[in-house]
Amino acid sequence: MSILQRSLNKQVSVRLKSEIEYAGKMSNVDPYMNVILVDAEESENGKKIANYGKVVIRGNNVLYVRIADRL
Amino acid sequence: MSILQRSLNKQVSVRLKSEIEYAGKMSNVDPYMNVILVDAEESENGKKIANYGKVVIRGNNVLYVRIADRL
Amino acid sequence: MSILQRSLNKQVSVRLKSEIEYAGKMSNVDPYMNVILVDAEESENGKKIANYGKVVIRGNNVLYVRIADRL
Amino acid sequence: MSILQRSLNKQVSVRLKSEIEYAGKMSNVDPYMNVILVDAEESENGKKIANYGKVVIRGNNVLYVRIADRL
Amino acid sequence: MSILQRSLNKQVSVRLKSEIEYAGKMSNVDPYMNVILVDAEESENGKKIANYGKVVIRGNNVLYVRIADRL
Amino acid sequence: MSILQRSLNKQVSVRLKSEIEYAGKMSNVDPYMNVILVDAEESENGKKIANYGKVVIRGNNVLYVRIADRL
Amino acid sequence: MSILQRSLNKQVSVRLKSEIEYAGKMSNVDPYMNVILVDAEESENGKKIANYGKVVIRGNNVLYVRIADRL
Incomplete structure (x- = not known):
């Protein structure tokens, strides 16, 4: 999903399967959707x-x- | 599932295993069914x-x- | 499971792990059992x-x- | 598990992780244990x-x- | 785990993630731990x-x- | 994780996702963390x-x- | 995720899907996120x-x- 690669160093929100969410600058992401x-x-x-x-x-x-x- | 590829930029509804559903324009999809x-x-x-x-x-x-x- | 391939365009019922079931004409199926x-x-x-x-x-x-x- | 292959067209019982069980003639089975x-x-x-x-x-x-x- | 291969035709107990256990003679086992x-x-x-x-x-x-x- | 290989025949404790724990001498381990x-x-x-x-x-x-x- | 490799021998906190957390010096990590x-x-x-x-x-x-x- 190249949109993720193009969004490096942008602000994103990562929602988990639970109700927890993380917002921050995405400094890296891989195809498995591991996110830094x-x-x-x-x-x-x-x-x-x-x-x-x-x-x-x-x-x-x-x-x-x-x-x-x-x- | 090439039907998904042929439906790019169409309106779709994505239902999750939970009761939650997302409706929007599908700008991309891959074989694993990751959907943008x-x-x-x-x-x-x-x-x-x-x-x-x-x-x-x-x-x-x-x-x-x-x-x-x-x- | 070639029986699935031979059943394209037939009526099938797809039962999920939950109590939900979908009945319709199976226009496609793949080995992972993704079904259209x-x-x-x-x-x-x-x-x-x-x-x-x-x-x-x-x-x-x-x-x-x-x-x-x-x- | 070749015992499964040798048991084609025999009567088997397939027990699911839930309490549900299916009994019938096994017309096919693959290594992933998909069963017809x-x-x-x-x-x-x-x-x-x-x-x-x-x-x-x-x-x-x-x-x-x-x-x-x-x- | 070759110990499993060396234990063919021995008595074993197979414990599931649930409280259920199966005891019997292990006539076969594969690397995925499918057991007969x-x-x-x-x-x-x-x-x-x-x-x-x-x-x-x-x-x-x-x-x-x-x-x-x-x- | 070569530390596991270097620890063969040592005492280890294996904790499961449930509250259950097994302590014993680790006679073998593989990369999938199957443990004997x-x-x-x-x-x-x-x-x-x-x-x-x-x-x-x-x-x-x-x-x-x-x-x-x-x- | 090379940031993990670059963080070897640093202090990290590993949060599990449950509420449990482990803090310590990360002496090794692999791509599957097995952590020592x-x-x-x-x-x-x-x-x-x-x-x-x-x-x-x-x-x-x-x-x-x-x-x-x-x-």
């Missing part, structure tokens, strides 16, 4: 839980990657 | 929840892709 | 829920494909 | 539920295939 | 449920294979 | 349940393998 | 449970790997 986020914010049901400097999310947990509307 | 939707609407049990500009849905969550009746 | 149904009827516990013109069911959700008795 | 049953009877907890002329069971749902004692 | 048991006894929580002449257990349901202490 | 334990002790929530002479644990059930501190 | 931690601390909901000298976490259980902010 920088300056990530973790939220659950829209409520902020924590901030992470760098986090590598394993693709099999991902429901979707939402790309910020203005690219 | 543009101008997508998220609904649950037929009730609209949110709108997304661009969303990449990971195929393993997909139950079915429904193609608009008039192609 | 045309004029499909969705039912749950034998009760009709909805009709779909064309639906692509992702194989990993499938429990079985039942082929109409008279081929 | 003819004249199949579906039962749950030993109680008969339904009869199917031909059914293709997707292997990933299978717990075991029991082969009739007298081959 | 002969003269198998099914038990749940240590209580005998049923006897099977020949049963092919699909490997993905297996938690462990226990080999009789005296080989 | 000898003189294994099964415990749940730290309480001993049973002893097994030889047990082959299927890798997909494993959460982690803990290696005894003094190698 | 040294001097690892196990915690659940932020409460410390146990310490492990060396632990090999199987990748399929991993939700994310968080890398310490100061690399």
